[in-house]
Amino acid sequence: MIRTHISEACxxxxxxxxxxxLFVIQAKEPPTPARQLEAWHRVLGxxxxxxxxxxxxxxxxxxxxxxxxxxxxxxxxxxVRLPDTPNRLLAYGLALKAATAHGGHPGPVQLxxxxxxxELGLTPAxxxxxxxxxxxxxxxxALAAEPAHPRRARVLEAVLLAAGLEAHxxxxxxxxxxxxxxxxxxxxxLSGQLLRRIAFGSQVASPLDALCRQLTDxxxxxxxxxxxxxxxxxxxxxxxxxxHDLGQQLLLDLLQELLPLGAVAAARATARExxxx
Numbered sequence: 001m002i003r004t005h006i007s008e009a010c011x012x013x014x015x016x017x018x019x020x021x022l023f024v025i026q027a028k029e030p031p032t033p034a035r036q037l038e039a040w041h042r043v044l045g046x047x048x049x050x051x052x053x054x055x056x057x058x059x060x061x062x063x064x065x066x067x068x069x070x071x072x073x074x075x076x077x078x079x080v081r082l083p084d085t086p087n088r089l090l091a092y093g094l095a096l097k098a099a100t101a102h103g104g105h106p107g108p109v110q111l112x113x114x115x116x117x118x119e120l121g122l123t124p125a126x127x128x129x130x131x132x133x134x135x136x137x138x139x140x141x142a143l144a145a146e147p148a149h150p151r152r153a154r155v156l157e158a159v160l161l162a163a164g165l166e167a168h169x170x171x172x173x174x175x176x177x178x179x180x181x182x183x184x185x186x187x188x189x190l191s192g193q194l195l196r197r198i199a200f201g202s203q204v205a206s207p208l209d210a211l212c213r214q215l216t217d218x219x220x221x222x223x224x225x226x227x228x229x230x231x232x233x234x235x236x237x238x239x240x241x242x243x244h245d246l247g248q249q250l251l252l253d254l255l256q257e258l259l260p261l262g263a264v265a266a267a268r269a270t271a272r273e274x275x276x277x
Contacts, residue, residue: 002212006219006258013220014057016081020091021098023074024116027109042101043094048139048224051260075119086144088120090222093130093140100134144222148230151221152178154214155231159238160195161211162251169194181237191241211251219258228259 018040025039040058044050082088095116099109117127133143153174169177173194180186218231235255239248 002208002215003254003257005212006216009216010053010219010258011057012081013087014051014054016078017087017091017094018054018058019074020078020082020116020120021095024095024109024112025098027112039098039101043098046097046139046141048141049094053260078120082120084220085121085126086146086222087220089122089126089130090140090144092117092120092122092127093134093144096131097134097140139224141222142224145224145227146221148227149174151218151223151227151231152234154218155234156238158211158214158218158251158255159235159242159248161214162239162247163195163242177238178234181234184241187237187241191238195242215254215258218255223259225261228261232256232259232261 021040021043022036025036037058040054044054044058078088078091082091092113096113099113113127130140130143134140149171153169153171156169156174156177173190177187177190177194180190223231232252232255236252239252242248
């Protein structure tokens with residue numbers, strides 16, 4: 001159930017990213033299926049963006065018989081499928097990258113980019129920073145990624161929710177746990193204190209639903225490859241600190257699948273964390 005829900009959410013988000021790219025490049029190139037797919041492959045050439053799931057979605061979109069959604073209907077659909085600012089910023093950044101691939105200039109698509117930015121509710125400063133970052137060779141994913149603290153807080157909550165507990169962590173608590181992640185005894189002590197405090201009268205009615213929301217947020221949040229590795233490493237560290245069991249291993253396996261990460265390398269990273277704790 002969780003896997004299906006998150007997969008559907010990721011598909012909807014990724015198709016929205018594709019639609020944003022295609023909306024912009026159609027002002028520069030005839031919107032034939034072959035050219036649409038070629039433009040998206042330019043974006044997928046970025047190692048931070050490459051994702052087999054998006055390759056399949058791009059092919060599916062290129063085969064779509066109906067005319068592409070345009071105008072107000074498109075923008076309304078994008079806002080629904082991209083409800084958060086980081087993914088809206090990513091959509092703009094990917095569209096800009098596709099329009100300027102191979103050293104090109106976005107001249108023919110300036111109006112489309114400006115319209116996309118405005119309809120997605122981005123501020124001029126956000127659009128400017130994305131343009132400058134891409135000019136400097138930074139990945140749109142890195143530019144759209146959220147700060148480390150919210151992501152790490154979600155990782156910790158997911159681990160605790162997997163134990164059937166609701167986690168309401170203060171910023172100080174999250175920072176203390178994060179700072180102690182290389183110190184296994186201290187991490188275990190802090191986690192034990194938190195578990196005892198949280199467990200006192202605060203079990204959630206449906207930990208599974210809460211866990212699904214946390215994992216969906218982690219899967220949808222733009223994150224570089226290094227940030228995704230950090231997410232899995234933190235999850236493994238926290239999981240072993242609170243008492244690793246079958247439920248925690250299932251959580252780590254699901255995280256590895258959702259992020260996504262290479263299976264062999266990710267397993268090695270998890271094994272290293274297990275040995276460390």
